[in-house]
Amino acid sequence: MASVAIPQLSGYRRPAVLDWIMTVDHKKLGILYLYFTLFFFAVGGILALLVRTQLSVADSTFVGNDAYNQIFTMHASAMLFLFIIPVWAGFGNYFVPLQIGAADMAFPRINALSFWLLPPAGILMFSGFLVDGGSANAGWTAYSPLAQQAGVGMDMWIVAVFMLGASSTIGAANFLVTMFRMRAPGMTMFRMPIFCWTMLVTALLQLLATPVLAAALAMLFIDRNYGGSFFDPNGGGNVVLWQNVFWFYSHPAVYIMILPGMGIVSEILPVFSRKPLFGYKAFVFATIAIGALGFSVWAHHMFTTGSVLLPFFGFMTFMIGIPTGVKIFNWLGTLWGGSISFTTPMLFALGFVSMFLIGGINGTFSAAVPVDFALHDTYFVVAHIHYVLFGGSVFAVFAGLYYWFPKIWGRMLDERLGRLHFTFMFIGFNLAFFPMHMLGLDGMPRRIAVYSEDAGWETLNMISTLGAFTIAVSMIPFLIAVVWAFMRPQDQPDNPWEGNTLEWATSSPPPEHNFDSLPPVRSERPLFDARQNGDGH
């Protein structure tokens, strides 16, 4: 047998739809993740507009109490489980292999499985609206025993979140193996791009925390359907146990929802300040510290249950402020002395830094236990989580989209439309969420469908609602920019921003195998070094 003819696949083309369904390419899966999650961002956004419309006036009858409970439950569930958590898996899928100079993820088929668990889970969760009793309506926190009372939509929610958790867990294992085993020659752990580091810590959190959520969901499902009494005191169970196991996952999950955003911002600030990230190692250790401390603060969501060791959880919650403060210094130090250009990705990254600053500061109020007795479960807390997860994470999502759009699609998003998008979103965001601080201090509880006129909350609620619609309007220039970009040819340079990390060392969009050749990696900015003829570091 002298030679074997290798069958050539180049002439064979699968239909495009099949190609997308059957792909195991990390880039295509990353794009699928982005489409899927942005779709649910829109769905969650529409639900948010319904919430805000209901609350815009006192004694509102826009939607009934029953529908309201379903709407805000599904708003949070969509935004957290179907948008923010998987959107980072989308960015990570596309960019972790490219940033570490790998050809794909470590386990491409498991990667495809992680993605394909999402659509059935999303459909299942939202099918709750079609069944008797409606969708899940006990809040995204699904506190027992209230969650025992809901209809079958609750079971669909439980199974859907369980599937999403499975997707998260296997995806996390995949990311960890990819980053530990597949880095390009020369790329030590401390030369890895900062976005990868944040994905690494996020993956660790997912791997350790998500199985706890899965266990909690299984127990809740058993309680609801098979007469279990894990959370039922009449059968010897414990009501507060649900909160402990739920938050043991869901507090680390808050970091799962924000750390990759911090990573993206820490990629963008150096590029548009034309400086390295200030204090790279401090940032890495701060990220690890946040991840570790994140497992010891869960009960700060339970200060008013009367069954929490208050000093311990108060202390740990304050402690987590330290690595968070370090990061603010990282970002300030990166800007300081730089040469700053205000491109759209940079605007969104700066939006992140400033809004996350507020989200960090207003969080300290709730860390001070006696102050939290007043603020807990009021709109102050709603303001806090939105300053962190919208002012933080969502701004970072758009920063990443504008920054990497030319990488993924070889086309730039229009800068003028981008600035318009940013301006409206920034103003709308603050209009929508800043008044909630005052509402919370004035005693407006969260998750109420109606409030009476004599409560005096109408003006601030109306402002907030106007802000929410301003955010919705801000999406119009973004959508126009996307459509416009796709109507133009792929004629952008491969590295339009002078990026420093390896994803910019290949063509835009990259070929299926990612790299024809890799530059030497001698620092965390290999392309910067290459531009300086190898001695930039």
Add this chain to the structure above:
Amino acid sequence: MRRVLLRRGSRLVAVATAASLLALAALGSASAAIQPGGITDEARKMHDLFIIVLIFALVVFALVGGALVYALIRYRRRDDELPPQFHGGTRIEVLMVGIPAIITIALFVISMITLVDIDDDADPDDLTIEVTGFQFSWQFAYNLNDLGLNSDPNAEGTLAIIGTPSAEPVLVMPVDEAVEFVLVSNDVIHSFYVRDFLYKLDLIPGRQNDFTVTARETGDYRAQCAELCGLNHSLMRFTLRVVERAEFDAWIAEQAAKQRGDDAPLSVQAP
């Protein structure tokens, strides 16, 4: 060059100090509007803590926000020259950890002092009101031999005020004496939240929570459930009425007479 930097540095410090002083001044005048001061001894202590945290928050926001805005203006791109490639340094990184550490530990210590301060156990002689939350209203029960001052140890029976979502109940308590609230629920979790107590505590099936407060101002205060409890959660409201002791005794006597009269638990409507 170094002198220029120094001068720039001291100007920055001056601007930042001025900004935080301004913020403080604004805060001093507006603090009452930011959070109601509370009507109990405990609430006033918690409000003081709130103001301390708020001052820290505003100072940190002014300094960091000011530095951010300054950096964005001062270091905007003017030419193609590459700025100095500064990676960080040990001394400044120690500061980066040290400053937040000092602030957070200080806040923790202050908040623990307040926590210990407000956590006085009830005297057995104090008036005890048992609060039961249910979907979707409240029951306030007074044991007639446990009414605090002027209590008759031989009195028998319990006075129960039961509300409905459309007839919100009134919780009546005397001013200037410690009152213990015992919180129970038999269906789902509720949360007893009076805005002007600056306090809430959950009512949890299978568990009994309690807290004690001393109200210092008479009047009517609105209150409602703060933990999502189902369909009519937002209608689970009540009025807290703080009255003088004499008025409280008269009210108890009147309600007790009524209850003896028609033998059924009472539903008292808000005016």
